[in-house]
Amino acid sequence: MNGSLDSRLDENIAAVKNEFGSSKDLATEMVSVGPGQLVRVSLIYMRGLIDAASLQDRIRTPLLTSVRVKSDDRDFDPVTIVRSELEAAGGWSRIDCIPDISQAILSGMTVIIIDGVTEGMAVDTKGGQERAVEEPSTQSVVRGPREGFTESAATNLALIRKRIKTPDLRVESRVIGTLTRTSVDLLFIQGIAKAAVVEEIRSRLNRIKIDGILESGNIEELIQDNTVTVFPTIYNSERPDVVAAGLLEGRVAILIDGTPFVLLAPALFVQFFQSAEDYYQRADFASLIRILRYICFFISLLAPSFYVAITTFHQELIPSPLLLSLAAQREGIPFPAFLEAAVMEIIFEILREAGVRLPKTVGQAVSIVGALVIGQAAVEAGLVSPGMVIVVSITAIANFVIPAFNMGISIRIIRFLLMMCAAAFGLFGVTIGLIAMVQHLCSLRSMGVPYMSPMGPFNLDDQKDTILRLPLSKLLARPRFISANRIRGHHDSPRPK
């Protein structure tokens, strides 16, 4: 009892079925082998979790053909023969108690129990439906690889291994989540990643005590530095090349089985404004686009606040013709500027959320309908001024320029706070709000690394890859705070002599 196998097959099968509460997808196949087909062998597996071909090739076929052939021998020892056949077909492992059997079955293995034997065998027949490797939906590039991670950790690991072909790439695996038993892998390159950081992440992962991990977001929340902040401190990506680049810089990657989003820690503020494409296109173009991204960051953060602050408190700052135009637009609008701005922003957020959930056929129509027609109709109904519609649209569009979606979310939240500051205290309030935000950002740390480096603790070397993207020949040192080994390579001038 207490979980160990009985010698009688029927007892064992009943025990396993009991463990699973007679679930319908638990299959128990019976095969007879041995002289006169008197020895009964049972194959137990979960229907959806196994690969049928594997089951056929590695278990059934050997059992039903070779074992039967050999079983005419008088000295038939079913256990030995079955074992040797299974070994020829691909290997097996010993299993001898009911809890282990349950785990094995749930991991996609097939358990083989022979009548009269108190030891079972488990063969790996893992299969099941898996998505093909396709272009990542959230982070696409014009130029660059089109492979994206899938939900299978094994596939994802392979995608990374394909790119980093050094034995120094270490993979440490652990299982987190008492009920989901999710496999979580920690990746880093030995010699490049800082040992302290790796140890810190290891200890944080080990401290997690939770019943289920379903997505990398859960892990992210559980291991991030304990500060109250809207800004993301761990980067995630669906692209293998991004993760590989991060590993090469000395970062640590965390793969979670069941989600294509891989975490990269530590994360810096400037990372969320970098896109993989920056490194595949020309340096000058990439630098300009990066500058554009920072400009859009400010636009997305400040445009409504500036508009509200200046038209409500600081009309003297506006050039006279513009002031007259704005004054003319606001004739007859019943709401104060702040209320207009807040309502328009909230309507845009509603449209955005709705757009995410709409079925594809309807989605296109609503986005165009929503943005243009509702905005236009609101203007014509005299509820908002046209200037406000423009400001809000530009804000929303500028938000999409930022490559990392989680940073975009943070900006949307801060935008509302700054709007309130602007409405109450004008530009003075905006300035105070910005100072508070900057101070908050500078106090953040990601796995012990200051969040705002290389701008916070200012580091001249690392400026080569923050706002501008200098050519690769100049980018031959790894970021100071992240990696232990900073030398990347040497590069003499590529020009022909």
Next chain:
Amino acid sequence: MRQRRLRRGFLLVIFIAALFVSGCWDRRELNELSIAVGMGLDLSESGIEVTAQVVNPGEVVARGGSTGYSTPVTTLSAIDKTTFEALRKLNTLAPRKIYTSHLRVLVIGERLARHGLNDVLDGVSRDREFRSDFYLIVAKGTTAKNVLSILTPMEKIPANKMFITLGQSHKYWAPTVKVQLDDFMSDEANPVKSMVLTGLEVVGNSEKGRTKRNESRSTPYALLNYSGVGLFKGGKLVDWLGEEESKGYNYIMDNVYNTAGHISCPGGKELGVEVIRAKATKKGKVEGGRPEITVRLFVEENISEVRCKIDLTKQQNIVLLEQLGEDKLEGILMSVIRKAQANKADIFGFGEAVEDANPRAWKAMEDKWPEYFAKLDVKVEVDVQIRKLGTTSNSILERGE
């Protein structure tokens, strides 16, 4: 730990409460403001009359928002003892608060200018809502209220028109002076220097000029025209400079950017020139206790119009024309200097030139400078260079022979 958290929570609550309790005072929505683009000051029996030209934004906007219901600007006036009070009194007339930060021009009626400006303008310069980038103008022969009531074609906001025209005429025609408030106040503070302000007159029928019909005719009933420069002494308007004299003033002050003039040909008729560059320097000297000033003027001009018979291809003709030009300019400069001397008003800043040259001697002369200025010996040296002849060399008159 718990203490810290409690304190933080408490501070947060206080902060949010402060946000709500203070609300957003000092908040002025755009549709609560009347934007005053022009302001006028006139003398009246019981104090000073302040006129404000405020914009009706709906009428001014570019796209067809105009309803035709009212005029692009409205003029409102109020009388009180001090400028600031009168300005506030205007709020009893206007449906919204008068907002003066976007002022373009400040017009001063001639009567008030002659009466004296020093006390009147203090209120304007002290108020924090007034910027200092608007122009001061004197309404010549009329009241500021009248000037501000005239509607202008082509430029919907008359104050804007006055602003732009002043800039333009300064740039291309030169007998006007752009004076901003801070220039005026700093010069007023200087007891030695006298001020000048441009004059603006209403040409035509003012009555009809106030109505919308003024805008809808190709030849408007009334036009706002800049003419002449007013001479101020001790903050009071004392004299007007004519057109030529105003140009002379601008030459001496090195304000000329581009203008046109003419020279009399040796045979009679005129020859037009376009001045493309002018540079003037004033140098002071004290000789034997007597101050002397030398004004050097360097002018480059192109020939713009030839009405007489003269062969421009000959070098000596060009030299002759240059000489004639120099004589003419000398005459103009001397005439304005004499006029200023007659009024004992040092509008050119000659006193400063003398002070730069000899500060010790200046100390003795400082208090009685107007007397010294009136008898000042001023040497004028003009150098004219003719550069280009335009796209034809000799006129038809010359070639036709």
